[in-house]
Amino acid sequence: MPAYREEANVAATVDDFLHTMVRAGIPHAVIVVDDGSDDRTGELIDRLAAVYGGRVIAVHHEQNLGYGAAVRTGIDTALRRTGFREILLTDADRQFHAEDLLALRDRKREERADAVIGYRASRADPWRRRLNAKIWTTLCKALLRVPGRDVDCAYKLIDRSLLQDLRLTGEAAAISPEMLCRISGDGARIIEHPVNHYPREHGEQTGARLSVVVKSLVSLAVVYGHMVRDAQRLGWARRLASPKDAPAALVTLAACVASVLAYLYFADHGYLLAYPDANSHLLIARRVVDSPTAGLAQLGGVWLPLPHLLTAPLATWEALYLNGFAGALVSMASYAVAVRCLFLHARSLAGHWAAGLTAAGLFALNPNVLYLQATAMTELLLFACAVAAIHHLHEWCARERLRDLSLASAAVLAATLTRYEGWILCVVALAVVAYAALRRHRRYSHTEGSVLVFGFIAGAGVLGWMAWNLAIFGDALNWKSGEYADSALWVAEGEANVGSLGTAARTYGFAALHNLGIATAALGLAGLVVYAVQRRLRSRWLTPYAMLVFAPFFVWALVTGERPLHVEEVMGGLYNVRFGLIMLIPAAVFAGYLVGVLVKRLPAAGGRAAAGVLAASAVAGATVAVGGAIVLDEAVAFRGSGAEADNAAVAAWLRDHHDGGTTLMMSFENESVTFESQMPTGSLVYEGSYRMWEEALADPSGAGVEWIYMRATPGGEDDVWEALWGTDALEDHYELVYDEGDRLVFRAEDGADA
Known part of the structure; x- marks a missing residue:
């Protein structure tokens, strides 16, 4: 005592x-x-x-x-x-x-x-x-x-x-x-x-x-x-200072440095929010934590939820939400993970660090990747999940460790909750597991066990998302056929890709080529040929082929009109050209494998230096050949359109005049105005506000609405215009205070400007 x-x-x-x-x-x-x-x-x-x-x-x-x-x-x-x-x-x-x-x-x-x-x-x-x-x-x-x-x-x-x-x-x-x-x-x-x-x-x-x-x-x-x-705490710091895999640690550190530098560059040039979809992702994340009906239901049922769930905690800070860093941080972290896993995967395939360095470098220094990883877009999170999945799946095929199978299934699960391309990855990965298990054991029981272990986790995201749509919207397929999911909203009637396999293949080929660059594409194709000749379809070496499935998948999506994609050579413009960037992953892996094969043929004397020079030369030459970030060109071109100029003008007006009062405004296709006006999301009543939305459309004054925004573009009027234009509910209680470029803003008469 x-x-x-x-x-x-x-x-x-x-x-x-x-x-x-x-x-x-x-x-x-x-x-x-x-x-x-x-x-x-x-x-x-x-x-x-x-x-x-x-x-x-x-x-x-x-x-x-x-x-x-x-x-x-x-x-x-x-x-x-x-x-x-x-x-x-x-x-x-x-x-x-x-x-x-x-x-x-x-x-x-x-x-x-x-x-x-x-x-x-x-x-x-x-x-x-x-x-x-x-x-x-x-x-x-x-x-x-x-x-x-x-x-x-x-x-x-x-x-x-x-x-x-x-x-x-x-x-x-x-x-x-x-x-x-x-x-x-x-x-x-x-x-x-x-x-x-x-x-x-x-x-x-x-x-x-x-x-x-x-x-x-x-x-x-x-x-x-x-x-x-005394080595009893802070083990991660000691491991960081003395990592077990020093080359992988150095690659990861370099990726983190490149990520930060790229972010600062694009932030300095004002490009972080050039993609309107980046605004939309940030809005969804912010509404989860700050809206009249805040909560998980604000995730909606079309865009998959994982990127928004990861962004939401940071989106609670208004400054990080408005400057886009809340979403960019998810992309930047995903970029570092993807680079590290590419290094590990290519090194494992070729058995040489130069292969890993080449694959990681081709991906990490690609201008399109560097731009997207600095934004709130969702591609980099998908890429990280996909690369982690194929790496651990390959390790399982090679060594049959349950830990690798579990990690691969978890990565696929995350991919299925990030973008719908992840659903295709899930199917292909499941087929790889079944084929590898059957070829290895030639017994149904072993194959069934492996498929169940993998599929139970990997497929949970797909089933969970359908269950979510059923619970929220009463339709398990709302993500595909709902009001805001219909492909007709984006694919124009008579689009050249629809119904034409040749045109669709040509379009996607150009999109992939512009994203990868001719040198990376050539190296990847040569590496694929060498890999196929040496490894064939042996179960242990099957996994790297999995990422190739995205090329026919996107071509099919274009042919059937599920998704639009435009390139200058076919459509005379750019739209969704970033869909081609995912092919950089298999291209980088096979290019790295090719370099690994060549390095092993070098003489032992001076081999390490020669390997480094070969890998660095391949990366540098291929990166220069990309010729800029076409995904940024698309975003900048879109922002320069007349419609976006009108959106920017009304957003600027609202920043100067909006007083924070309750606002009735449709979000769909008005995301740029909603985000750039910096109106408080907690005061916005939109189509995701459920009953509040319906009540406000029927009687905005009775619902306490002070501001009304509507888009009156002929043939493209939004739901607010459709419900209120020319009605007594609008004319008796609200005054038009902004009318430019088919963008209309009304304010309650007792608070309207003279």
């Missing part, structure tokens, strides 16, 4: 423990450490030691050294001067009673635990101390990962063996979390048990003093440093 200025409590506390132990028949000793008290505490414990010879041990600090020092002295005394197997740490302030010790001993014996730490089921302290304790516990658990919900509870029953040779340095309140951290680090079994806590009747609590709080925080930081030094 540490004791400081406890003359009113120490005798009663000691007597309580002595009498309780006697009644229970437990051999015992009570050690009280007087920490330089300037009252009668020291005198009283000396008197108790004289009365109860051998059962009470009095220890004195000549001056006040603090709680941590008193605890260390008490433990040292218990170890040196007693032989008891169990040691209880408690305080002398009478806020804990001895009867709880009996319960702790019983629980410790039943659970065969090495230590039982108490927690105050109902803390008898003022609310300020309870609040401080919660903050302190949260901080300690975050830094030291200590067990228990009440780290500074002064009631701990610990085996002597755990305290033997224990070196503690913590001061003030830091001594307790340090002790828990150290004794839990060697696999000791530590459990919790509730104890009673009583109000302090006498004396003064010193734990809430500012000086003690500061001392505790400083000491906790020092303890944390010691834990890192």
